[in-house]
Amino acid sequence: MSAKLYVPQTATEDSPAPGILALPGGNASLENMSSVAIELSRRGYVVMAVDPYTIGRSEIVNTPDVGSRAAMDYLMSMKFVDPHCIGAMGHSAGTGRAKWAVTTDPDCTVVREGVKAVFYLAAGNFNLEGVNMGVFIGSWDNTYGQGKISARDIATAEPFTEQMGASPIELGTWYDMGDGTSRILYTGNSGHPTALLLKEPILDMVDFFEQALAPAPIPAEGISYAAKEIGTAIGIIAVLIMMFPVLSLLLDTSFFSSIIRPMPAPVSGVNAPFLFYLIMPAIINTLICQWAIYNGQMFLGNFKSVLRINNTNGFVFWFGCSALLTVTILAIRFKWDGTINKERILTHAKTSWPNFFKALLLGLIAVGTVYVMTYAAEVFWGLSPRIWKVQINVLNNTRWGLFLTYFPLYLLFFGVFNFSQTIGLKIKGQSEAGFTRLVWLTSTIPAALFLIYAYGKLWMTGYTAITNVQMSRANSTLLNCILTYFITCKVTTFCYKKTGSYHTGAVINAIIMTWTAVATDLITAL
Known part of the structure; x- marks a missing residue:
């Protein structure tokens, strides 16, 4: 123990x-x-x-x-x-x-x-x-x-x-x-x-x-504990920021140069409607959030010999529902927008196996740098990172095995999200800063709206929107979502700008999310 x-x-x-x-x-x-x-x-x-x-x-x-x-x-x-x-x-x-x-x-x-x-x-x-x-x-x-x-x-x-x-x-x-x-x-x-x-x-x-x-x-x-909370927050932000100079240095090497593509033009000549691409998905995702997080734990918990982290199961299930919603919205747009360059979409989606494994290696080195710094901070200075319930603790042997179990799931979902964010939301005439803000908004609005709804009802009426364990699970999962997305959204836009493709960002985000998901959460005992 x-x-x-x-x-x-x-x-x-x-x-x-x-x-x-x-x-x-x-x-x-x-x-x-x-x-x-x-x-x-x-x-x-x-x-x-x-x-x-x-x-x-x-x-x-x-x-x-x-x-x-x-x-x-x-x-x-x-x-x-x-x-x-x-x-x-x-x-x-x-x-x-x-x-x-x-x-x-x-x-x-x-x-x-x-x-x-x-x-x-x-x-x-x-x-x-x-x-x-x-x-x-x-x-x-x-x-x-x-x-x-x-x-x-x-x-x-x-x-x-x-x-x-x-x-x-x-x-x-x-x-x-x-x-x-x-x-x-x-x-x-x-x-x-x-x-x-x-x-x-x-x-x-x-x-x-x-x-x-x-x-x-x-x-x-x-x-005196407030000083620790503030110091830990600064430490986590600092250590995560280290990913970006590491990525820049690696992408300047000849080995990783093959994964860099020219920044593509927008896929459509039509500006994507703000309501269609931002507000509607956020509302739908918010509505399914309460149901998906709790029931996802119950459903995926049936596979506890493999998917053994209870709270993460709810998060993964909600991600799956969100990815399905994303695919549906993209399909509607591709059907509706006659100016979309289908060949351009296929080019954007594809990559070679050597380049995919290079993107994977790039992500492992970048996030691995953060991991080593976290390990060193703990061993030499006794730092135990914590912001709310987001953990970037060093993994033990059991959790490394769970990392390999959940990583393919997160990679699949972030592949869908990053594809959508880099091709479905890159609209005509949009600045890089505007693109970054749009990516973060579309990712975090569902979680934020749900928390506003839950606590707004509690503030106005004194009654919780969700009760007992469901409220606890929704709280922790959605707070994780909002806090973690500050970094994952930056990874998406940074890697897209540097490489012209979504694959590298998807890999890195999947590594980060899997690490934070399996580092601490309760493992279902067989």
Whole structure:
């Protein structure tokens, strides 16, 4: 099991510190717990964040607790951790993992000796007796089975009110359970994926453990994790930008010169209608997004002996639907536009096998440079890259095999997208900058519109457009889409301008997307 320790200097064998186990949710890696781990550790707590089995770099072990209890055993065995002053916290699905970690029986009802506090973030309810518990559900989140659809109603949700004996519950107030333990319910201006990034929920967690576990051994004010988030973002942007000078240098060599073609003219004498090529596909793609992401996971999950990353399956399925839509729209245009040069289209689509493999080699070297820099940053400086849930972690042996499984799928879809973007959207009289903006807009508008719809409804009505696991999956997938497309759209236009063909951009984008898809996500255990 892969783990990361945050140890304050005050924690020693002679003066052991309280210990807290941090468990990520869903398909997220241990790095998602870094913000709260930093804030707790700088206040004197030993924090251990883990990759549950099948996530990140941990092994694929099929156990109900995904290794949570073994992780807790390990934390409590450390000489500089006080085994009588232990806490745990989980985000989203990590709340269930935290429940396993702090209990000892198959039904998860008997709290292990030494555990004093458990905190659930963005999900869960007060489902343990004999231990201090806190729950935070953001005002932009859904309530995950508490009997309410709107997060604004959590103060009257029965699973909370019945145990506390109060309705409505006074948020942020401690409720004494009469057995030496207490309960507290928090809410704040955060959503599901942002609860581990924003100041309010993180400081609420700090406040909870300071009162429910033990006072902070080290006084500290404010936050410091924001510097890490900003620094990591700059680091990821910088390392990805390195692809472009590497590509330029390689394309100037004689070996790769054969893949360069003259920049082609537009395929049609007719300006493609803005409505037809931008707005209509975006609307259709937005409408199929909710259905495709969730059901794609269910459908492709039937092939789990091969397609073993659950969240990526939903993404791949949506990409497949989008590619089919793209082909349909191109077919309509080719039928409708009598000025299209059919020979020009065929020339644009074709490449030789030697040139295709050169494009593949070019992409492997360019993205490989980023990979080596990421590896070096981690090994020499301890950098663990993270922006939201987009991971560019170094791959282990298991994930290299999954990379080879998913790469052909992404290559097929990006072949369709890049062909469409470079030949279907390159309209008469359009500038290079205008082309770049159009490519990014057509790629990201569906995801952006869907998020605007989902959060717009939540803001106006207090009710989520999608509930429970579907909302979580759609959130993470679409945020991945928007963030990743900043770089993939630039790759498309950069490579098209440099080579006059779409093949190189398609290969590089497929490598990038496959890497980010398989680097961390939960692997289905057979």
